[in-house]
Amino acid sequence: MTQRYYVFLISSVAAFGGLLFGFDIAIFSGTIPFIQSYYHLSEAQLGWTGSSLYVGCIIGTLITGPFAEAFGRKLPLIIAAAIFMVSSVFMGWSSTHSALIVWRIIAGIGVGAASMLSPVYIAEVSPAAIRGRMVSINQLTIVTGILLAYFSNYILADVENNWRWMFASGAIPSLLFFVFVFMVPESPRWLVSKGKLKKANAILSKIAGDEAVQEIALIQSRIQKEVKGKFSDLLAPGVLFMVMLGITLAVFQQISGANAIFFYAPIIFEKAGMNVKDQLFQQIMIGAINLIFTVVAMLLVDKLGRKKLMLAGSSLMALWLFLVGICYYYSLFDGYLLSFFVLAFIATYAATLAPVTWVLISEIFPSKVRTLAVSISTGMLWVACFALAYGFPVLIAVLDAPQTFFLFSFVCLTYFFILWKFAPETKGKTLEQFEMETIRH
Structure with missing residues (x-):
């Protein structure tokens, strides 16, 4: 092996x-x-x-x-x-x-x-x-x-x-x-942090071969240099802005409309007149497109860059959601038009906002507060996810389907301008290089 x-x-x-x-x-x-x-x-x-x-x-x-x-x-x-x-x-x-x-x-x-x-x-x-x-x-x-x-x-x-x-x-x-x-096996990094060097060496020998000893020394060096940030560090000049940007990235990923489709596709397709079996088949199509375009994102993110993908994604998602709203407004449910627009929206989301949001959140924070800032951003992501999952059935019942999708389209368009104005490009930069640029600005 x-x-x-x-x-x-x-x-x-x-x-x-x-x-x-x-x-x-x-x-x-x-x-x-x-x-x-x-x-x-x-x-x-x-x-x-x-x-x-x-x-x-x-x-x-x-x-x-x-x-x-x-x-x-x-x-x-x-x-x-x-x-x-x-x-x-x-x-x-x-x-x-x-x-x-x-x-x-x-x-x-x-x-x-x-x-x-x-x-x-x-x-x-x-x-x-x-x-x-x-x-x-x-x-x-x-x-x-x-x-x-x-x-x-x-x-x-x-x-x-x-x-x-x-x-x-x-x-x-x-x-x-x-x-x-x-x-x-247990994580060798955790074992080293707890002083269990013999067990760590045994595991790293399988992972890194002859370089196991050097890996342990490197891990020990990193652990010694790690400085844990405090909440007060998040208020430092430049850092607070990045924290707010991280929260914005996390929240908009959740309220863009994609999770409404993932969680409540049967409600969406029921309002288009589909029976239960057809609703569930549409979900298989959504899942397949989501998988295929996630692979596409992995191939593109280091070639095209984070900001370009996010801008393209938010603008195209606004377009697809607007066209979904038009389908409901004019009852254009014959053929495959509604399904095409929904699948195009999911494909765009899977290739852009879904994975690239996580990449940016992991890259934009200074090393001292990275763990703390990522934790806060992730926590707000789950809060936004909860809010959307709770509110969507009520929203689509109160506003009706066309207005709901027009609202999501407006959210994505708003996000496009926020990204265009404030999102950084981290492509091709080490975390240290980006951190130094952030400090200078």
């Missing part, structure tokens, strides 16, 4: 957390046509059912960081896998709506943990030469999980107790993750 193959293997296991992350956020959409009538849910209750997962995500994000620092990366990954597995079964066989909400919040804790742990673990076990490629596996598995959830919903649509089996189907990939995560 070559060293790179070993790194790929353990990174793929860790990236299963990303797959379950994608699966859990997407599986709910297929249950909508069935649980709304089963529990007699109002639009606000449906929004709360969908968004309750993100309450758990916020909790999971807040508690996982300190837990992972104290106990390592492997144990929290095992716990996250167990949470996914147990919550999937209990969501599916909840006896009451309140019980379903409780188990969705618990599932969200696992989602929040995985959203943090999987990329961190992969980055810490991967050699520098292939780190970017390995971390990108996590984004691929997230969109793969979304597509698998859509397939699961489509296959189970005609089964008795379909919505229960849709939720419970998440236990299958969760079980695989739970079994395989026991076989991955």
Whole structure:
């Protein structure tokens, strides 16, 4: 077994957390046509059912960081896998709506943990030469999980107790993750930070071969030089602006309209007159396009640059959403026109805002406050995600479909001008070079 193959293997296991992350956020959409009538849910209750997962995500994000620092990366990954597995079964066989909400919040804790742990673990076990490629596996598995959830919903649509089996189907990939995560090693970087050099050396020998000793020395040197930032450091000249920009990037990614389609596609296509089976098939198309254009983004982001992709994405998304609104306004539902505009919107989002937002958030902050600033931006992202998931069913009921999509189009157009005026270009610059430029300005 070559060293790179070993790194790929353990990174793929860790990236299963990303797959379950994608699966859990997407599986709910297929249950909508069935649980709304089963529990007699109002639009606000449906929004709360969908968004309750993100309450758990916020909790999971807040508690996982300190837990992972104290106990390592492997144990929290095992716990996250167990949470996914147990919550999937209990969501599916909840006896009451309140019980379903409780188990969705618990599932969200696992989602929040995985959203943090999987990329961190992969980055810490991967050699520098292939780190970017390995971390990108996590984004691929997230969109793969979304597509698998859509397939699961489509296959189970005609089964008795379909919505229960849709939720419970998440236990299958969760079980695989739970079994395989026991076989991955602990993060060598964490082991070095705790003075467990013998164990770290054994793992790094499999990852880095003869360079294991040098890697340990390098890790020790980095740990010694690390200076943890304080909240007061976020108010420093230039830094506060970047923090506000990071929050803006995170929030606009969530309120651009894409997650409304990922979470509530059945409602959107129902208003176009489609039956349940056609609604769920449209979701498979959305998931496939999302996966394909995520790969496109990975090929483009280092060639075209971050700002160009974000500007192109926000402007095109505004156009596609406006045309979706026109389809609803004039009832243009014959043929494939509405589906084309929705899929074009998802393709644009997947190739631009979806991945590039994360890239920029990881690059724009000074090293001293990077961890703290990324944590704040990510936390606000989950808050915005919760707000959208809760509010969309109410919004589309109050405003009607055309006005809702015109509103999202306006949001994306506004974002274009914010990006054009304030977003930096980080392409081709080291983190240190960009930090020095930021300080000078």
